[in-house]
Amino acid sequence: MEFSEWEPLYTEILADFGFDRSEDEASARILADLLRGRAGALADLRGIISGMDVAVCGNAPSLASEIDSIMPEHLVIAADGATTVLMANRIIPDVIVTDLDGTIEDIIAASEKGCFVVVHAHGDNIPAVRSVVPRLRGTRVLGTTQSEPFDDIHNFGGFSDGDRCVFLAKASGAASVALFGFDYDDPDVNDVKKKKLGWAKRLIEEYL
Template sequence: MHYYYKILKEFNFSYEDDVKAAKLLNSMIKRDDNILKKLRLLLNNKEAYIYGAGPSLLEHIKYYKHPLIVADGACKAFLEHNIIPDIIVSDLDGDIEALLKCNDRGSIVVVHAHGDNIDKIKKIVPKLKNVLGTHQVPDLSLNNILYVGGFTDGDRACFLAKYFGAKKLILGGMDFGEYITKYSRPNIKNLIEKGDEIKIKKLRWAKKLIEDLKKDIDIEFL
């Protein structure tokens, strides 16, 4: 809760809009115990490989193993290498075409609700199958979607793996610097560009949250 309210203040996010988005997603996704069981089987007591969409992504792809979790647009890079992630963690601002293709070929999509993606939830969630919902309001309890912790897609993927019992996290494509890739922001011109101020702040928070998570689970960076 302490971090959540600091994030709301720093980014001028709306608690009410976060709750609205969470309740919308909760109304669109029915709890699927088979997906929960599958995630537990995939991750419990396993070393999970988790990839972000940072500048080191393409260099790190060759080291991947299953179970493989990717943050949002990183799925496009794996798809280009004909690799289908087991899980994609997304707030729906990456490459949607790649996300849908991976989902169609077996990826579980963990869709995150926050105040800024309500329209995307309405448009994209009905197109998905094998989907799990998450939200970011720590004191909100809903029947059909989960609160697992985390803020950005990358660090939330780490919290998700821990939530489902992973024993170790091995991270690739997570740089936490000032540069972003086209996999993360499809609208930029070049493959790698300097991120805007908001994106850089988000990466700093992702780094902080993962560093905190290291107190509870073994984390290795490629």
């Protein structure tokens, strides 16, 4: 999704949640500084995903019971906390999409095993960006933002980790995308998370 198409949705999200665009942009600049000279190549990430049947794994409680349905030929993209569930079942994700509120040690462990980590910067995770990104070694790290992309900071569309995984897969030429661990009606989440799940459902169903 081009930013010109995404921006009206982003503006609506900002209004819906009361987020500050300038904070998102500040976080993105910090991430860009931390990745300067070592950001992963977009072509490399797309090369991993292009033409593949992709399993996007969200972090709903249902993921654990759905893991057996992930096929060996699937390329696995994990949404943040789903990384922990997958690794507990001896699956190392090929790609992790994270705003760094999952189990950081598991994300770092997956990174050290060769996983490509797509780190998302927004106004609420500046401390995590500062503390975690330097611990992600190598060049298989890519930065994203909700706001306007610049330099090595990208925007594929999407709001929460799960739907950003789907947008990334589609933007990178995935042959197909199957969802695991997605529950838009999870009754055990707080009101903010419910609203985020509503946005995820809308974005995935209407725009992909």
